[in-house]
Amino acid sequence: MVTRRNLCTLWLLLLLHVSESAFKFDLFKRNPEPQEGDIRLFGYESVSEGRVEVYHEGKWGTVCDDGWDMAEAQVVCRQLHFPGAKSVVTGKDYGQASGPIWLDDMICKGTEDQLLTCVFKAWGVTDCSHKEDVGVICETADANVTSGNSTHSLDHSIGLSDDLGQIFDSGNGCDFLISAQSATGNRREDGTLEMVETTICTHKMILSQFPLFNASEGITSITVNVSQSCQPHFTSFIRYIYTRKMDVTFSSVQCIHWMASKFGVKQLMEDTGRLFSKILPEDTLFHTQVSLSEYAEETGDLVLQENCIQYMAWNYQNLTRSPAWMHLSVKLLGALLARSDLVVPDEYFLLQTVESWITEKGNSTSLETQVDLLSRIRFPMIPAEKLYDLESNSSLYSTHKNMYRENMLKAFQFNVLLFSNLQSNPKFNKQDDYQPRLYTAEPWSTAIGPLQKTPLNPVRNHYATLYNNRMRYEYGYEYGSPYSQTTKSFSTPVHNSLIFKDNKIPWEANVFMSQRECLNRGLRCESFPLARLTPQNQLTQQSNILFRNRLLLMCQDKYICQVQDFKVNLAYIAVNETQAVAYPCPDDQYTYRFVVRPEYV
Ligand SMILES: *[C@@H]1O[C@H](CO)[C@@H](O)[C@H](O)[C@H]1NC(C)=O
Ligand SMILES: *[C@@H]1O[C@H](CO)[C@@H](O)[C@H](O)[C@H]1NC(C)=O
Ligand SMILES: *[C@@H]1O[C@H](CO)[C@@H](O)[C@H](O)[C@H]1NC(C)=O
Ligand SMILES: *[C@@H]1O[C@H](CO)[C@@H](O)[C@H](O)[C@H]1NC(C)=O
Numbered sequence: 001m002v003t004r005r006n007l008c009t010l011w012l013l014l015l016l017h018v019s020e021s022a023f024k025f026d027l028f029k030r031n032p033e034p035q036e037g038d039i040r041l042f043g044y045e046s047v048s049e050g051r052v053e054v055y056h057e058g059k060w061g062t063v064c065d066d067g068w069d070m071a072e073a074q075v076v077c078r079q080l081h082f083p084g085a086k087s088v089v090t091g092k093d094y095g096q097a098s099g100p101i102w103l104d105d106m107i108c109k110g111t112e113d114q115l116l117t118c119v120f121k122a123w124g125v126t127d128c129s130h131k132e133d134v135g136v137i138c139e140t141a142d143a144n145v146t147s148g149n150s151t152h153s154l155d156h157s158i159g160l161s162d163d164l165g166q167i168f169d170s171g172n173g174c175d176f177l178i179s180a181q182s183a184t185g186n187r188r189e190d191g192t193l194e195m196v197e198t199t200i201c202t203h204k205m206i207l208s209q210f211p212l213f214n215a216s217e218g219i220t221s222i223t224v225n226v227s228q229s230c231q232p233h234f235t236s237f238i239r240y241i242y243t244r245k246m247d248v249t250f251s252s253v254q255c256i257h258w259m260a261s262k263f264g265v266k267q268l269m270e271d272t273g274r275l276f277s278k279i280l281p282e283d284t285l286f287h288t289q290v291s292l293s294e295y296a297e298e299t300g301d302l303v304l305q306e307n308c309i310q311y312m313a314w315n316y317q318n319l320t321r322s323p324a325w326m327h328l329s330v331k332l333l334g335a336l337l338a339r340s341d342l343v344v345p346d347e348y349f350l351l352q353t354v355e356s357w358i359t360e361k362g363n364s365t366s367l368e369t370q371v372d373l374l375s376r377i378r379f380p381m382i383p384a385e386k387l388y389d390l391e392s393n394s395s396l397y398s399t400h401k402n403m404y405r406e407n408m409l410k411a412f413q414f415n416v417l418l419f420s421n422l423q424s425n426p427k428f429n430k431q432d433d434y435q436p437r438l439y440t441a442e443p444w445s446t447a448i449g450p451l452q453k454t455p456l457n458p459v460r461n462h463y464a465t466l467y468n469n470r471m472r473y474e475y476g477y478e479y480g481s482p483y484s485q486t487t488k489s490f491s492t493p494v495h496n497s498l499i500f501k502d503n504k505i506p507w508e509a510n511v512f513m514s515q516r517e518c519l520n521r522g523l524r525c526e527s528f529p530l531a532r533l534t535p536q537n538q539l540t541q542q543s544n545i546l547f548r549n550r551l552l553l554m555c556q557d558k559y560i561c562q563v564q565d566f567k568v569n570l571a572y573i574a575v576n577e578t579q580a581v582a583y584p585c586p587d588d589q590y591t592y593r594f595v596v597r598p599e600y601v
């Protein structure tokens, strides 16, 4: 039942808000008597256009058009509280004036608030006739603002939110009970599950915006089953229904999203959905990433699922050291192993992590599953000298001898044969096995940074200002000479197959922070920061090798927040709002990791 009192409280609140503000805005001010120096637009219908008239010595008079243009018109419109002037027109279009011509040869800058602060000859000094009277059409905020019929909207919804929060907190006049219950995981003596319950007394009138609460006539309570981890957030979720305000953290976001979708609270669901990828880096224990990706799979949210898996693939090394690692499902581990954007020191490291995962899981993974996971390792990418040690060092070699032998043979062949030889054998057509992932160990990678926050708004052509003494000093202070620290040289084999071991290619990696640094290398850069990775000698005669190099951005040296391609050796880094990096980096302090990836094509 909706109580009268309850309704009254709400209306009273609304009324209070409106009347309070009506005092501040003196909407009903009348001003019948013109004052010396007042101006008006004399016209027929609209108050926003007409002949310009000035009140002086008790008489309205006109203004001559000598020297009159938009600057003067702007001042008139501003003085009359219009947003601006639309055009200058002829005053006599609004009827022939008969009074004095008060002003002539007006000169305004256009920024004045009052017409009379502009320069003019003197009152009534003129050689004009009324044919030269000026008129002005002012802009109106809304074409519908005409004489007297204006709309003023007052928005105090923020205050209302607090007041509704107080109604929720006090529970006054509530008429609908919501209980959230979850199992503690223990059993009672009689064998039934032990439950905990939170009961909240709410107002049907407010819940009625969301039909899924079932707060209709005749129903006075509902009970909802929630998970144990969701239980503590239930109250703040219901409070949100009143106030539309809530603080969300990485520990509550999944639960809030779940409740919002259960009760059809669309806006909250969408907002928390967008929050997901922002909060991913905050959980260094990886529980959030793992449980969110499982949640996304259950709910069929493919975008969220891809976001989570991508984050884990980029930060695979830290995932393996996290408490969540042993709780990965076979499916999730399998999905990670299928990806080429997995960031690992080398493929051997990957094999070791999978072997130890399987070993620690013991008998809970079937032999078939083990083979399935192990065969996702790209054996041809394992460095040849490490391949050789596999038989003695691998903990699972004896269990899966055939699988290892077959894959090692394939890998050795890859290392000693040209790809053209391999290709002719249909057995070797599983392309993925020959594709490198993102290997961060030597020799395939080098890093520059961390570099201080990028210069704010580095504008093209302003490199000279950036290079004044102050900036020069700052660069020197932050990272010494820009040349030594934002440039690195290294070399890699032309390809990771053993036959190219001694066929080296030197690379230069740069991070440019200003146009000056670009110009020094004969480049004109479009935006900053900009990363460049260039081979230092003519690229190989091997026409069937292609470099698909990547730039990895590490945030504060903690996690990888972006992986991107080079386009003609260049990678522009988007650091603004609209084109942000994949996962946020709070202080924009990046380490730039360059990864060389040769592929047979
Ligand atoms: C003016 O008001 C009418 C009726 O209320 C509305 O249909 C029209 O869109 C308004 N024009 C502008 C420019 O707001
Ligand atoms: C102002 O509003 C009144 C009543 O809504 C209407 O009759 C009148 O025509 C309006 N005047 C103008 C100029 O729109
Ligand atoms: C609301 O009612 C429907 C139909 O009776 C029921 O299926 C649903 O579970 C109810 N929702 C809640 C939150 O109790
Ligand atoms: C909630 O869980 C209990 C125990 O698991 C079950 O008996 C009950 O039917 C569930 N209620 C709803 C609304 O799903």
Ligand SMILES: *[C@@H]1O[C@H](CO)[C@@H](O)[C@H](O)[C@H]1NC(C)=O
Pocket: 362, 363
């Ligand atoms: C796995 O199963 C085998 C027999 O099937 C048993 O001997 C061994 O102890 C089990 N290992 C673990 C870790 O459970």
Ligand SMILES: *[C@@H]1O[C@H](CO)[C@@H](O)[C@H](O)[C@H]1NC(C)=O
Pocket: 385, 386, 389, 392, 393
């Ligand atoms: C294999 O084990 C030996 C002996 O423990 C060790 O010296 C060698 O470095 C290991 N090989 C690899 C690739 O880890």
Ligand SMILES: *[C@@H]1O[C@H](CO)[C@@H](O)[C@H](O)[C@H]1NC(C)=O
Pocket: 284, 315, 317, 318, 557, 558, 559, 560
């Ligand atoms: C892994 O985490 C540690 C500690 O938080 C951090 O120092 C390290 O840089 C991280 N490494 C990667 C590759 O994310």
Ligand SMILES: *[C@@H]1O[C@H](CO)[C@@H](O)[C@H](O)[C@H]1NC(C)=O
Pocket: 527, 574, 576, 577, 578, 579
């Ligand atoms: C963000 O960057 C893109 C491309 O780098 C650019 O087109 C866009 O105007 C930038 N937006 C802002 C707000 O600076």
